[in-house]
Amino acid sequence: MIIAERKPLPEVLGMLDASNEIMVLGCRSCTAICLAGGEKESKAVCEALALHSELKGKDWKVETVTVERACEKEFLTPLADFKGTVLSMACGIGAQVMQELCPETRVVPGVNTSNMGAPEGMGVFVEKCAGCGDCILHLTAGICPIARCAKSLLNGPCGGSQNGLCEVSKETPCAWDQIVKALERQGRSDLLGVNIPPKDWRPSRSGGPRRIVSQEAAPGTAQREWRGEV
Amino acid sequence: MSVSRLQETLNTGRFAVTAEIGPPRSCEAQHLREMARMLRGSAHAFNLTDNQAANVRMSSIASSVICLQEGLEPVMQMTCRDRNRIAMQSDVIGASALGVRNVLCISGDHQVFGNHPQAKNVYDLDSIQELMVLRNLREGKNWSGEALPEPPQLYLGAVANPFADPFEYRVTRLAKKVDAGAQFVQTQCVLDLERFKKFMRLAVEKGLHERVHIIAGVIPLRSHKAALFMKNKVAGMSVPDELVDRLRKASNPKEEGIRMCVETINELSSIEGVHGVHITAIAWEEIIPRLVSESGIRPS
Numbered sequence: 001m002i003i004a005e006r007k008p009l010p011e012v013l014g015m016l017d018a019s020n021e022i023m024v025l026g027c028r029s030c031t032a033i034c035l036a037g038g039e040k041e042s043k044a045v046c047e048a049l050a051l052h053s054e055l056k057g058k059d060w061k062v063e064t065v066t067v068e069r070a071c072e073k074e075f076l077t078p079l080a081d082f083k084g085t086v087l088s089m090a091c092g093i094g095a096q097v098m099q100e101l102c103p104e105t106r107v108v109p110g111v112n113t114s115n116m117g118a119p120e121g122m123g124v125f126v127e128k129c130a131g132c133g134d135c136i137l138h139l140t141a142g143i144c145p146i147a148r149c150a151k152s153l154l155n156g157p158c159g160g161s162q163n164g165l166c167e168v169s170k171e172t173p174c175a176w177d178q179i180v181k182a183l184e185r186q187g188r189s190d191l192l193g194v195n196i197p198p199k200d201w202r203p204s205r206s207g208g209p210r211r212i213v214s215q216e217a218a219p220g221t222a223q224r225e226w227r228g229e230v
Numbered sequence: 231m232s233v234s235r236l237q238e239t240l241n242t243g244r245f246a247v248t249a250e251i252g253p254p255r256s257c258e259a260q261h262l263r264e265m266a267r268m269l270r271g272s273a274h275a276f277n278l279t280d281n282q283a284a285n286v287r288m289s290s291i292a293s294s295v296i297c298l299q300e301g302l303e304p305v306m307q308m309t310c311r312d313r314n315r316i317a318m319q320s321d322v323i324g325a326s327a328l329g330v331r332n333v334l335c336i337s338g339d340h341q342v343f344g345n346h347p348q349a350k351n352v353y354d355l356d357s358i359q360e361l362m363v364l365r366n367l368r369e370g371k372n373w374s375g376e377a378l379p380e381p382p383q384l385y386l387g388a389v390a391n392p393f394a395d396p397f398e399y400r401v402t403r404l405a406k407k408v409d410a411g412a413q414f415v416q417t418q419c420v421l422d423l424e425r426f427k428k429f430m431r432l433a434v435e436k437g438l439h440e441r442v443h444i445i446a447g448v449i450p451l452r453s454h455k456a457a458l459f460m461k462n463k464v465a466g467m468s469v470p471d472e473l474v475d476r477l478r479k480a481s482n483p484k485e486e487g488i489r490m491c492v493e494t495i496n497e498l499s500s501i502e503g504v505h506g507v508h509i510t511a512i513a514w515e516e517i518i519p520r521l522v523s524e525s526g527i528r529p530s
Binding site (some may be wrong): 153154159161162164181193197198199 | 310311315337339340342343351353354355356357358359362363373389390391393394395396399402403405406409410418465466
């Protein structure tokens with residue numbers, strides 16, 4: 001899932017200064033699970049904005065709507081006629097899809113979108129995947145060094161690994177310490193001595209914004225070619 | 231055939247001495263030149279660090295060339311933190327064209343420890359991949375496979391930290407570096423001799439001492455506070471309590487620190503597989519000539 005965290009209220013207020021009609025747009029998917037921008041958080045922000053408006057005499061008209069998945073146009077289409085400012089509590093993807101749907105409207109971010117990760121205990125969310133586009137988990141015992149090593153080393157651990165911890169933060173386990181131990185546990189010690197060569201970063205962000213076409217689903221030539229129809 | 235004095239020294243079985251020089255924080259070339267003159271003759275080659283501890287300093291390329299001009303042989307450090315494979319190859323080709331031969335391949339200290347913690351790091355390559363790329367370059371091809379009419383002449387080094395974890399894997403990782411192209415290896419400063427001996431035993435068992443020249447790191451400590459700093463603040467260090475106590479109880483800690491460093495050098499020179507020492511005297515470079523004289527390892 002996508003992990004995000006709420007922006008501090010003063011920063012949000014700064015973005016909304018010139019507005020009069022505001023819609024706080026929540027998402028029931030990822031940002032709801034990481035407690036940043038679901039229905040509950042969006043309502044709380046909406047109430048804070050209304051209070052601020054009242055105290056400062058802003059005369060803002062504030063409402064909140066939470067959709068199932070803000071990254072899919074279908075769920076946002078009913079909101080397309082909105083003319084005020086949208087404060088998006090969805091991830092950066094949801095905010096941009098809303099913006100594409102309402103090109104004349106201002107869509108501003110209510111959260112900082114951080115990473116792709118998983119919940120790890122109450123209220124703790126940890127990054128797991130860097131979306132590099134060329135997965136090597138089969139070589140690293142199911143632990144991603146790109147996302148979980150501070151230097152993204154493919155042949156770690158570096159000299160700063162001690163007692164299983166990363167030198168960068170004592171709260172962070174050393175991913176390579178975990179990989180070495182997991183490979184031994186999984187009976188894959190043979191991989192420990194193998195050098196992983198420089199990575200092809202083209203499937204990653206280095207190749208520019210990525211576009212993936214599903215051959216099964218995409219209409220048109222590509223699909224027909226895939227089926228062997230042309 | 232040797233491309234550098236360091237390579238020739240190691241290949242002919244002599245005990246090599248290398249020492250570290252921290253480049254200046256600004257354009258103080260004169261200061262660097264004076265230090266180079268002061269250190270001339272104290273070591274076979276001198277490491278020029280590459281923005282060590284992720285603090286901005288004069289580049290290791292420029293510092294290496296200044297040292298060359300002063301008659302010192304440089305070991306140019308090149309971190310993966312600040313350059314991708316394009317910059318890495320370009321910098322090394324340029325440095326070689328200017329006369330630099332020894333290159334030390336390192337991943338580099340993470341930027342959070344330096345004066346620009348906001349920086350975006352690169353790590354397109356890691357230190358092992360850097361060795362692969364630079365060996366390839368020396369053999370006449372850039373990483374894309376294009377042939378080089380005049381390849382760089384390089385003697386490739388790596389680092390090893392016997393005091394980091396997981397301990398046994400450190401020897402495997404050293405072997406990986408040798409496989410990738412390391413011809414010499416400089417280790418993290420040895421303060422914990424017992425652990426270092428254990429590491430060397432494992433390396434010798436694997437036959438690594440016959441495939442790569444291992445140069446053991448040493449550091450003279452000026453006080454028990456310096457020792458405590460190394461123990462508590464520097465990641466990947468092992469500092470025994472006895473050593474801290476010995477410095478604390480000494481009437482002249484500086485002299486005691488020098489004595490301890492000389493003792494360590496003597497012990498290291500008798501360990502199987504150790505082919506030299508690397509002296510890191512942070513902000514105390516002027517002590518290097520005395521250390522090599524007193525331990526009897528001054529290059530002839």
